[in-house]
Amino acid sequence: MTVRMSLLGLSGGLMLAALGMTFLYAPTDAVLGISQRIFYVHVPLALVGFLAFAVVAVCSIGYLWKGSERMDNVAYAAAEIGVLFTSLMLITGMLWAKPAWGVWWSLSPQLTTSLILWFLYVAYLMLRAYAPPGETAARYAAVLGIIGFIDVPIVYMAARWWRDLHPNKVLGPLAEESALEPSMQITFLVSILAFTALFAWLLAERTELRRQETQLERMRYTYGQA
Amino acid sequence: MARHKAILIAALLLALPALGAEGEEYLPFLFAAFAVTWVAFFAYAFFITRKQADLKQEIETLRAMQGEDDDA
Numbered sequence: 001m002t003v004r005m006s007l008l009g010l011s012g013g014l015m016l017a018a019l020g021m022t023f024l025y026a027p028t029d030a031v032l033g034i035s036q037r038i039f040y041v042h043v044p045l046a047l048v049g050f051l052a053f054a055v056v057a058v059c060s061i062g063y064l065w066k067g068s069e070r071m072d073n074v075a076y077a078a079a080e081i082g083v084l085f086t087s088l089m090l091i092t093g094m095l096w097a098k099p100a101w102g103v104w105w106s107l108s109p110q111l112t113t114s115l116i117l118w119f120l121y122v123a124y125l126m127l128r129a130y131a132p133p134g135e136t137a138a139r140y141a142a143v144l145g146i147i148g149f150i151d152v153p154i155v156y157m158a159a160r161w162w163r164d165l166h167p168n169k170v171l172g173p174l175a176e177e178s179a180l181e182p183s184m185q186i187t188f189l190v191s192i193l194a195f196t197a198l199f200a201w202l203l204a205e206r207t208e209l210r211r212q213e214t215q216l217e218r219m220r221y222t223y224g225q226a
Numbered sequence: 227m228a229r230h231k232a233i234l235i236a237a238l239l240l241a242l243p244a245l246g247a248e249g250e251e252y253l254p255f256l257f258a259a260f261a262v263t264w265v266a267f268f269a270y271a272f273f274i275t276r277k278q279a280d281l282k283q284e285i286e287t288l289r290a291m292q293g294e295d296d297d298a
Contacts, residue, residue, distance in 0.1 A: 034250070035255055041263055096255070099251075208278065216285055219288045
């Protein structure tokens with residue numbers, strides 16, 4: 001069994017566990033009601049999106065330092081998957097905001113900085129799509145991938161630095177111990193593991209696809225020259 | 227792929243009674259959040275695996291063409 005197949009199996013199993021726990025094990029929130037269950041998909045999507053952009057930044061530094069094509073392929077794949085996760089985070093956030101706050105969107109600092117993050121990495125993908133293939137485009141994209149990551153800690157800290165509608169943090173350095181009750185905490189952690197495994201599988205598959213794309217590009221060029 | 231979708235739908239249907247009547251008016255939001263997420267992931271995974279298969283075939287065709295040219 002290949003690593004990619006193992007990752008698919010792991011993410012599938014964890015996702016089923018996370019879904020089961022979200023709907024059958026975690027209690028209904030006393031204040032927000034059943035809409036609070038969106039939390040088990042919305043927050044893991046946000047956190048794994050941050051992880052994806054961290055991978056972009058690390059691999060971009062690696063590419064600029066060593067010039068390794070593999071690093072560039074992983075950065076490209078992680079950026080695409082990060083944009084997917086962040087898009088879904090914004091959509092599920094809006095679907096939770098309407099019942100919780102009565103509005104689809106608000107210009108709160110955390111929402112605004114999250115939207116900026118999304119735009120930054122959409123710009124990264126547009127740069128990769130429209131710039132002529134080659135080292136120059138990869139280098140510009142790597143710089144954008146590193147600069148874009150500066151917004152990630154800003155998104156996380158936004159609720160502390162400015163007045164924001166978002167509740168207290170449940171994970172990371174700003175997390176409060178009593179933010180979630182134990183059964184909610186376990187469900188939340190299983191959801192994070194499930195989305196992280198899904199990210200790992202998608203990253204492996206997308207990196208392989210990117211490798212095929214560059215190989216084909218090279219073969220077409222060589223065949224055209226011959 | 228179809229089996230995964232069926233499992234997801236069955237899980238959601240099984241879970242609905244367990245959710246209780248509290249805040250039932252928000253059920254469409256909950257359903258939409260999970261549905262959008264899963265449809266997007268299945269569509270993306272389908273796109274990647276399909277494109278991988280297409281590119282693999284194209285690479286093999288080009289290799290064969292190059293081999294024929296080398297023989298000639």
